[in-house]
Amino acid sequence: MRRPRLNSLSSRLLLSVSVLLLFFFGATIFVLDRAFTEAGEQARQDILDGHIIALLAAAEPDDYGKLVMPERLREPRFQRVDSGLYAELRHFDGPLVWRSRSTLGLDIPEGARPTLGTQAFAREFLADGTPLLTLSLAVDWELEDGDSQPYVFKVAESMDGFNAQIASFRGQLFGWFAGVALTMLLAFSMLLRGLLQPLRQIETEITEIEEGDRVSLSGEFPTELTGVARNLNLLIDSERARSDRYRYTLDNLAHSLKTPLAAMRALLNDRHDDDFDARYNEQIDRMDEIVRYQLRKPAAAAADKLVLVPVSVEKEIGRLVEGMRKVYRDKNPDFDVRIEKGMQFRGDTGDFLELAGNLLDNACKWCEHKVRIVVVPSVSASAVASGMILTVADDGPGIPKDAADALLQRGMRLDESTPGHGIGLAVVKDIARSYGGQLSIHEAADLGGAEITVSIPPVSPGKAG
Amino acid sequence: MRLLVIEDDATLRESLSRKLTEGGFAVEQAADGKEGLYFASEYPIDLAIIDLGLPEVSGLDIIKQVRADGHSYPILILTARDRWEDKVDGLSAGADDYVVKPFHFEEVSARVNALLRRSGGWASSVLTAGPMTLDMSRQEVSVNDTTVDLTSFEYKIMEYLMVRAGKVISKAELTDRLYDQDFERDSNVIEVFIGRLRKKLDPDNTIKPIETLRGRGYRFALERNQVD
Numbered sequence: 103m104r105r106p107r108l109n110s111l112s113s114r115l116l117l118s119v120s121v122l123l124l125f126f127f128g129a130t131i132f133v134l135d136r137a138f139t140e141a142g143e144q145a146r147q148d149i150l151d152g153h154i155i156a157l158l159a160a161a162e163p164d165d166y167g168k169l170v171m172p173e174r175l176r177e178p179r180f181q182r183v184d185s186g187l188y189a190e191l192r193h194f195d196g197p198l199v200w201r202s203r204s205t206l207g208l209d210i211p212e213g214a215r216p217t218l219g220t221q222a223f224a225r226e227f228l229a230d231g232t233p234l235l236t237l238s239l240a241v242d243w244e245l246e247d248g249d250s251q252p253y254v255f256k257v258a259e260s261m262d263g264f265n266a267q268i269a270s271f272r273g274q275l276f277g278w279f280a281g282v283a284l285t286m287l288l289a290f291s292m293l294l295r296g297l298l299q300p301l302r303q304i305e306t307e308i309t310e311i312e313e314g315d316r317v318s319l320s321g322e323f324p325t326e327l328t329g330v331a332r333n334l335n336l337l338i339d340s341e342r343a344r345s346d347r348y349r350y351t352l353d354n355l356a357h358s359l360k361t362p363l364a365a366m367r368a369l370l371n372d373r374h375d376d377d378f379d380a381r382y383n384e385q386i387d388r389m390d391e392i393v394r395y396q397l398r399k400p401a402a403a404a405a406d407k408l409v410l411v412p413v414s415v416e417k418e419i420g421r422l423v424e425g426m427r428k429v430y431r432d433k434n435p436d437f438d439v440r441i442e443k444g445m446q447f448r449g450d451t452g453d454f455l456e457l458a459g460n461l462l463d464n465a466c467k468w469c470e471h472k473v474r475i476v477v478v479p480s481v482s483a484s485a486v487a488s489g490m491i492l493t494v495a496d497d498g499p500g501i502p503k504d505a506a507d508a509l510l511q512r513g514m515r516l517d518e519s520t521p522g523h524g525i526g527l528a529v530v531k532d533i534a535r536s537y538g539g540q541l542s543i544h545e546a547a548d549l550g551g552a553e554i555t556v557s558i559p560p561v562s563p564g565k566a567g
Numbered sequence: 568m569r570l571l572v573i574e575d576d577a578t579l580r581e582s583l584s585r586k587l588t589e590g591g592f593a594v595e596q597a598a599d600g601k602e603g604l605y606f607a608s609e610y611p612i613d614l615a616i617i618d619l620g621l622p623e624v625s626g627l628d629i630i631k632q633v634r635a636d637g638h639s640y641p642i643l644i645l646t647a648r649d650r651w652e653d654k655v656d657g658l659s660a661g662a663d664d665y666v667v668k669p670f671h672f673e674e675v676s677a678r679v680n681a682l683l684r685r686s687g688g689w690a691s692s693v694l695t696a697g698p699m700t701l702d703m704s705r706q707e708v709s710v711n712d713t714t715v716d717l718t719s720f721e722y723k724i725m726e727y728l729m730v731r732a733g734k735v736i737s738k739a740e741l742t743d744r745l746y747d748q749d750f751e752r753d754s755n756v757i758e759v760f761i762g763r764l765r766k767k768l769d770p771d772n773t774i775k776p777i778e779t780l781r782g783r784g785y786r787f788a789l790e791r792n793q794v795d
Contacts, residue, residue, distance in 0.1 A: 353648050357620050360647035361576045364669035368582030371672055383671075390669055394649050422651070425658035429665070431685060432692075452652040459651030 111301075112294050119290055127279045138271055142264060143235075147223055150237040153177065153257040154221065157189055158241070161255075167245045169253055171200040180204050186260035194218070194240060194252030210258055216240045218252055226258070233261040300327050304334075311338065312561070313448070315412070349452065356397040363390055395525050412446040413454045415477050415490070422455065422462055423475075430466045435496075438474040445477055447490050448561060453533050460526035461494040461554050468498030472549055482560045489539070489560040495546035495553040506543040530556060568683060568727060569593045569743065571615040573603030573629065574645065575622055583616070586672050587679070591723045593745065600624025607633050611743060614683055616675070618645045619657055627660050634661035641682035643675070680704070687730035689791075694729055696789035699768070699776055701729050708768070715767050720745070724760055725768075728777060728787040737784035761785060 156176060164170045171191060179185040180202035188210055191200040196212070209229055213236060216222040221239040228234060236258040244250045300323045310316035318338055319331045363386055370382050423437050447454045458475075465473045474495045479488035501509065509527050531541045539558035546553035570592045574580040577598065584594045595610055597603035600621035607615055607629055615633070619626035630642055644657045647668040654665050663685075664678050680703050684692055692703040698711045706722055708715045717725065723745050728736060738757050761777060768776055778788040 353650065356649065357647040360649075360668040361579065361620075364645075364647070365576055365578035365582070367669045367671065368579055368586075371586075372582060386669055418655075421655050421659050425655050428658055428663050432681060432690065434690075452650055455651040455655055459655065463651075 112291070112298055115294055116287065116291055120287060123283045123286060127283055131275055131279055134275060135268075135272060139268055142268065146235055146259065146261075146264060147237070150223070150235065150257050150259060153187070153189065154237055154239050154255055157191070157255050157257065158239070161191065161243075161253075163243070163245055167247065167249065167251070169199060169243060169251070175202070183207070186263065188234075188258045190256050192254045192256070194254055199253070210234075210236075210256070213238065213256070215254060218242055225261075228260075233265070234258040235261055235264075300324050304331060308334070313412075345450075352397045356393055359393050359397075360390065363393070391525060395528060411451075412448055413451045415445040415447050415454070416441050416443075418447075418451065418454055419458055419475060419477065422458055426462055426466050426473075433466065433469075433471075435466050435469050435473045436471050438472065440475070441477045442479060445479060445490070447558070449537060449558075453537075457530055457533050457556055458492060458494075460530045461492070461556070464526055464554070465494050465496040465498075465552070469496035469551060470498055472497040474546075474549060480557060480560055489558045490556075491558075492556045493553060495549050496551040497546070497549040498551035500545050500550065501543055501552045510541065510543065527554070530554075534558065568613045568723075568745070569595065569611060570679065571595045571597065571603070571606050571610065571612045571617075573597040573600070573607070573615065573621060573626065574618040575599055575620075576618075583672070583675065586676070590676060591719055591745075592679075593743075600626065600629055604629045604632060607638070608636055611740070612638075612640050614641045614643065614679060614686070616643045616645060616679070617662070618647075619653060620647060627656060630657065630660040630662050639686075641686045643678050643682060645670070645675075677704075684730055687732070689730065694732075695792040696729065696732060696787070697776070697792070698774055699729075699789060701726060710768055710774070717764070717767060721760055721764050721767070724757075725764060728785060732787040732789070732791055735780055735784050735786045740784070 157171075160172055160175055161169050162172070169191065174181065175189075177187065179187040180189055182204055183206045185204045187202075188205045188208070189202040190198060190205065190210055192198050192212075194215070201210075211226045211228075211234075213224055213226050214222070216238050218240045219242065221237060224236045224238070226234045226236050236256060238254055238256045240252065240254050242250045242252050304319065304323065304327065307316055307319050311318070318335045321328070321331055321335070323331050367383065367386050370379050370386075373379065419439060419441060423439060426435070426437070462473065462475065474493075476491075476493045476495075478491050480491050481488045510531065527541070534541050534556045537558045539556060542555050542557075544553045544555070545551070568591075570587055572580055572584050572587070572594055574583065574596075575598055580596055580598065584596050587594045595606050595612070597606050600623040602623075603617065603621065603626075604624050606612070607617075617626045617629055621629070626644060630644070633642070641664075642662045644654075644662045644665045645668060646653055646657065646665055649667050657665060663682055666675050666678055681692060684694070684703055694701040694703070700709045700712075701707070702709075703726065706719075706726075708717055708722065708725055724741065727741065727745065741757050761779075765772075765777055768774075774789070776787060776789050778786045780786060
């Protein structure tokens with residue numbers, strides 16, 4: 103979820119800049135293209151003008167008062183067949199007088215005739231479709247005898263070369279501008295990256311806090327963001343303090359309730375009145391159970407994942423097993439501990455000890471001799487932190503199916519002679535639930551006793567707890 | 568056996584101490600952590616019962632200090648904070664077992680006896696050495712499967728010596744550990760009891776369970792039949 107959110111900010115900016123560049127460069131290309139084309143055409147027209155003047159200079163009336171053109175013209179292209187430069191001379195009425203040699207095999211279109219004494223440019227086409235720029239000049243040629251004859255001089259030039267030139271110009275124009283635009287976009291996106299870097303850093307650090315690798319935001323942000331970072335840190339701190347306070351209050355409450363309960367029990371026992379004792383002890387037991395269960399709620403229940411820290415499973419299980427070895431020294435259970443190297447539980451240390459401690463204690467209480475603890479991570483592709491599957495098995499009598507169901511339903515005692523079995527599992531169930539996990543009870547296939555599994559799912563990004 | 572009870576709740580502390588005294592232990596009482604730490608460090612103690620939630624110095628700190636000073640007697644913690652975090656912290660600091668409040672006295676008594684026996688190197692609560700058997704839970708001594716009728720004080724001496732089988736125990740230690748503070752001390756009483764014990768356990772003087780080391784004290788001399 104987080105990547106696209108950040109990207110949308112930068113991609114939005116990049117998109118706007120791209121549109122602006124496209125518009126600006128498009129207009130520039132259009133204007134440059136027009137200017138180049140027009141200048142080119144003007145130059146072509148000037149050249150045609152020059153050719154017409156040269157033709158006029160070369161034309162001579164013959165002895166019969168008719169205009170004739172010399173064998174050779176100064177412009178060699180008129181002589182070369184298919185050179186792309188053509189000329190012809192007509193009587194104003196239409197009949198052809200002369201054609202340049204270059205027109206051999208071609209038919210220059212007659213085109214519109216300008217009025218006498220004027221010249222006109224036109225765009226015409228050869229029969230094969232070659233575009234031509236033509237200039238026609240209609241003159242009234244005065245002869246020596248004072249008579250005059252109307253003639254039309256016409257030069258035409260193939261536009262093929264010119265068009266090719268324009269195309270090549272356009273190609274270059276587009277190429278250069280595309281290059282410049284790309285470079286600019288690249289530079290801009292790098293600039294943007296630099297500018298948005300602090301935001302990315304905040305995001306990374308929040309992820310690290312969520313994953314438990316970091317306690318608070320570093321505070322090394324540009325001035326515009328220090329306020330945000332500070333407030334986030336305050337929020338995280340107050341959330342942590344709240345969670346600590348919650349647990350501290352519960353612990354104190356439990357402590358201050360249970361010592362008087364213990365004293366009451368001691369006082370009762372001093373009375374040496376068995377019936378009275380039994381009845382009151384029962385009430386004390388009930389109160390004790392209520393205190394134990396209700397005040398041992400998971401610490402992380404009220405907490406957001408920002409307060410969670412990684413707990414070294416190996417270390418804590420190690421401490422628990424050492425403790426169990428002391429407490430169950432007479433029984434001396436054989437512990438088989440299998441924990442994936444570097445395995446971590448993301449949550450509250452107290453909660454983890456509560457999960458594992460209750461399961462281990464039950465297993466030690468019920469086992470014949472063997473207790474097995476297996477902890478493996480549960481992973482999913484999208485998770486930011488892996489979950490945990492904690493399985494504790496023993497070779498004791500096991501838990502019958504209906505009793506297991508009852509245990510899972512509520513904190514019911516399975517056996518009055520081992521107090522707290524039910525409460526322990528009920529606490530485990532509550533804690534597992536507060537982490538979105540669950541508790542299941544099976545029969546250990548190889549050991550023959552109970553096998554209790556707590557599965558805590560992996561933490562997905564952006565989802566609490 | 569001299570026990571130390573550190574508990575700030577007066578009713579609980581006194582009741583617990585009284586019952587332990589009735590059970591044949593000599594009991595020192597401390598009402599806060601500071602006093603408790605003093606007793607725990609300075610007095611000859613066989614076992615300490617320490618509440619974790621104490622004023623002045625926390626139970627956890629007392630345990631750490633006691634262990635840092637090199638005392639190895641067993642420590643039983645009382646805790647009202649039923650979280651495993653607290654229990655594990657206590658056990659890691661050097662405690663040997665825990666009892667959660669509100670406890671039944673029998674639970675405490677059973678743990679205390681088990682810890683004392685273990686600290687003497689016995690794995691089971693039934694200690695056997697040669698033809699002798701001492702059952703701590705039933706407080707019975709038998710020789711060649713015949714129960715010997717002992718008074719509670721005789722049993723205490725026997726248990727103290729047998730739990731520490733092989734070690735020399737001075738008369739002073741015996742009076743110290745077996746009498747309560749205010750009891751009138753007289754080392755002759757110990758000699759009398761030892762004499763009576765020898766007669767009851769070994770009328771024909773063949774197995775010689777208790778050895779006298781002149782000027783040093785007594786020693787339970789039979790080989791243990793079980794090793795921890």
